[in-house]
Structures are given as C-alpha cells and as structure tokens.
Amino acid sequence: MESETAPGGEKLSKFVSRAETWLEASVPKAWRENRGALSNEESDAIRREWDRQLWAGGFAGIRFPSEYGGQGLGLAEDVIFHVLAAKAQAPDGFSRIGKTLVAPMLVRSGTAEQKARYLQPLLSGEEVWCQGFSEPGAGSDLAGVTTRARRVDGGYRITGRKTWTTFAQHADHIFVLAVTDPDAPRYKNLSMFLVDMSTEGVVVEDIRQISGAVHFAETQFDDVFVADADRVGEEGEGWRIAMALLSDERGGSETAARYVDIRADVDLLLESLADREDLARDLQALDVRTEVLRWQLAKVVDLEAEENERFWRAASMLKVQWSDLWQDVTRFGVEHGAAEDREHWRYHYFEAKAVSIYSGTNEIQRNIISERVLGLPR
Numbered sequence: 001m002e003s004e005t006a007p008g009g010e011k012l013s014k015f016v017s018r019a020e021t022w023l024e025a026s027v028p029k030a031w032r033e034n035r036g037a038l039s040n041e042e043s044d045a046i047r048r049e050w051d052r053q054l055w056a057g058g059f060a061g062i063r064f065p066s067e068y069g070g071q072g073l074g075l076a077e078d079v080i081f082h083v084l085a086a087k088a089q090a091p092d093g094f095s096r097i098g099k100t101l102v103a104p105m106l107v108r109s110g111t112a113e114q115k116a117r118y119l120q121p122l123l124s125g126e127e128v129w130c131q132g133f134s135e136p137g138a139g140s141d142l143a144g145v146t147t148r149a150r151r152v153d154g155g156y157r158i159t160g161r162k163t164w165t166t167f168a169q170h171a172d173h174i175f176v177l178a179v180t181d182p183d184a185p186r187y188k189n190l191s192m193f194l195v196d197m198s199t200e201g202v203v204v205e206d207i208r209q210i211s212g213a214v215h216f217a218e219t220q221f222d223d224v225f226v227a228d229a230d231r232v233g234e235e236g237e238g239w240r241i242a243m244a245l246l247s248d249e250r251g252g253s254e255t256a257a258r259y260v261d262i263r264a265d266v267d268l269l270l271e272s273l274a275d276r277e278d279l280a281r282d283l284q285a286l287d288v289r290t291e292v293l294r295w296q297l298a299k300v301v302d303l304e305a306e307e308n309e310r311f312w313r314a315a316s317m318l319k320v321q322w323s324d325l326w327q328d329v330t331r332f333g334v335e336h337g338a339a340e341d342r343e344h345w346r347y348h349y350f351e352a353k354a355v356s357i358y359s360g361t362n363e364i365q366r367n368i369i370s371e372r373v374l375g376l377p378r
C-alpha cells in the first residue's frame with residue numbers, strides 16, 4: 001500500500017505523514033487530555049469547531065469528488081485518516097451524517113440547485129444534518145413510516161413523529177422520508193425531503209441513553225412547510241433513494257475508527273489481566289477476532305478499486321463483525337476488568353449496546369448477508 005499513488009497524485013506514505021503532522025498540531029489539547037472534565041457546552045463547541053478545522057486542513061470529504069469541494073481521494077486514504085484520527089484521540093464532529101449520507105445522496109439524486117445550496121456548507125461544518133427515517137412504529141420495517149407529506153400550493157406540509165434522531169439537537173437540516181401518496185402501493189408511496197430544522201412546527205426533544213449520554217432525540221413535525229425545491233428526486237421515489245443511502249451507511253470508514261477503540265480496549269484487558277491464566281484462552285480469542293477485523297478491513301480497502309460486487313460483499317460483513325466484537329469485549333471488561341477501570345467498562349458496555357441497533361440492526365444485516373451475499377433462500 002505504501003508505494004501506491006492516490007487519485008490526487010499524492011503517495012499514500014506522504015498522505016500519512018501529512019495527516020499525522022496535521023492531527024498532532026490540530027487535535028485540541030482540552031479534548032485529548034481532559035475530555036471527561038468538559039461541560040456539554042464545551043464539548044459541543046469543540047466538536048463543532050473540529051468540523052471546521054477538518055475543512056480548513058483539507059481533510060473534509062476525503063473520498064468526496066473534488067468538483068463538489070471534496071478531496072477526491074480513495075477509501076484507503078479515508079480509512080487511514082479515520083485510524084490516525086482515532087489514535088490521535090481527535091473529536092468526533094457533528095458532520096458525519098451530512099458527509100456520509102446527505103452528500104452522496106445529493107450527488108446521486110439532487111438537483112443542481114440542491115448541490116449548490118447544501119454541499120459546501122455541509123463539508124465545511126457550517127451546517128449540520130440529521131436523519132429522519134425511524135419512527136416509533138417503523139424502524140427495521142422502514143417502509144412502514146407514517147409521517148405524512150400533504151401536497152399544498154408550492155410544496156408540502158409534513159406531519160408526524162421521527163425518533164432516535166442522532167444530532168437533532170445540533171442540526172440545521174434533516175432529511176425526511178414521508179408518505180406522499182397513502183393510496184399508492186408499499187415502496188411507491190414515499191418521497192424524500194430536505195427540511196430546515198428552524199422551520200415553524202419542528203420540535204426536538206432529547207432522549208437520554210442508558211450510558212447517561214444524550215446522542216439523539218425525538219423530532220416532531222406539526223404541519224411543517226417544505227418547498228417543492230427541497231424534495232429529492234421525483235414524488236414516489238423516496239424508497240429507492242433511501243435504499244441507496246442505507247448502503248452508504250453500512251460502508252467501511254466507521255469500522256476503521258472502531259477498530260482503534262476495540263484494539264485499545266483489548267490491549268487494556270491483556271495488560272490488566274496478564275496474570276489471570278484462567279482467562280488467557282478467552283482473551284486470546286478476543287485478540288484474534290480483533291486482528292481478523294483489521295484484516296477484513298484491509299481486504300475491503302484492497303477490493304475497492306478491483307471489483308464492485310466482491311467489495312460490497314466484504315464490506316457488508318464489517319458492521320456485524322465489529323459491533324458483535326465490541327459488545328463481547330466490553331462485556332468481558334465489565335465481568336473481569338480491573339477495579340480501577342470500572343467506570344471505563346461501565347460506560348463502554350452501555351455505549352456498545354447501541355451499536356448492533358443503529359444503521360439497521362444486526363439481525364436485519366444478517367438477513368441481508370444470508371440472502372444477498374450467501375444466496376440462501378428466504
């Protein structure tokens with residue numbers, strides 16, 4: 001990999017040293033050294049500023065086409081940057097949903113006006129996005145959403161309730177999957193909208209997670225106006241657009257950052273439980289699974305340039321692989337970890353509960369792997 005040249009003409013080894021130098025100089029000291037002591041406001045301010053720093057430093061939208069303001073590089077650079085950033089203990093900004101979901105969706109299906117209006121502020125961290133798919137009665141069965149977009153002069157009026165909306169408290173915009181034609185057959189009745197969160201009728205209520213953190217919220221829409229210009233694709237095309245977007249959500253870069261966290265957790269266990277011979281076999285098994293995850297990630301990166309189908313198959317395993325592993329590692333930490341690490345394991349154990357649920361649950365993802373990758377009968 002070291003000798004390869006990136007699409008932008010820069011050698012990977014040069015990209016690595018450029019990224020390392022930039023991260024070393026840019027990760028805020030208060031975050032790196034004292035994150036636990038920061039107030040919510042301080043932490044939010046650092047995370048928002050981090051998105052702007054990434055843009056100014058030339059590391060926003062690494063894989064995103066340069067004609068739309070991205071860096072135009074490949075998955076290798078993106079994965080490497082995620083690994084280096086996690087090792088440098090960089091903050092997680094608020095722009096993740098905008099960059100990984102909204103930007104590819106607009107490039108694929110947006111109008112020229114939507115691209116011009118939304119892409120650059122999204123990459124530069126000026127505008128934060130959140131995702132309005134799940135509802136109290138529709139999660140895995142996404143096609144069962146009931147939020148209604150009623151046709152009115154010049155646009156639509158949206159009414160309904162979305163839930164588990166990550167970043168809703170910080171977001172400037174939300175993309176919403178809503179029913180435009182209640183009489184149309186399932187999958188043909190939905191459309192996708194871009195909604196300004198400050199529009200009258202949008203109400204956000206925090207949801208506190210089991211770990212104590214507040215990462216998401218419930219978002220209500222009470223007769224919220226959205227103009228025709230902010231519908232993505234044609235009316236009735238919402239399902240097709242949502243499906244393309246979900247395959248972006250299950251891609252590889254998140255795995256890179258998670259690998260670093262899991263590796264650090266396993267190393268902590270190996271070190272603190274080095275004299276527990278009774279646990280040695282179980283610890284080795286976690287260690288081996290962590291390295292298998294790294295290999296699988298490397299395989300996905302290598303396959304990216306070669307073959308679409310094999311790449312997609314390899315990538316579809318990643319989320320199930322790392323989320324199962326992280327839950328097993330944190331459970332092991334809670335059961336056997338050293339007394340001085342108790343708070344660390346408690347927090348990570350609860351945080352890890354969510355990872356097999358978001359972006360589609362592991363059961364749903366296993367259904368996809370068994371049917372579409374392994375070709376098993378339904």
Ligand SMILES: Cc1cc2nc3c(=O)[nH]c(=O)nc-3n(C[C@H](O)[C@H](O)[C@H](O)COP(=O)(O)OP(=O)(O)OC[C@H]3O[C@@H](n4cnc5c(N)ncnc54)[C@H](O)[C@@H]3O)c2cc1C
Nearest residue numbers: 131132133134139140164165166354357358359360361363
């Ligand atoms: C931390 C976090 C952040 C999230 N962020 C967002 C967000 O920003 N925007 C958003 O729209 N949503 C978000 N979600 C919601 C997430 O997408 C849903 O929770 C998820 O799709 C599951 O839906 P559900 O909670 O309604 O569970 P259900 O769909 O009710 O599932 C309940 C259980 O039944 C199983 N199940 C359901 N159907 C099947 C089936 N066909 N085969 C086998 N098993 C099945 C599921 O696997 C699960 O174990 C987030 C969730 C979490 C935990």
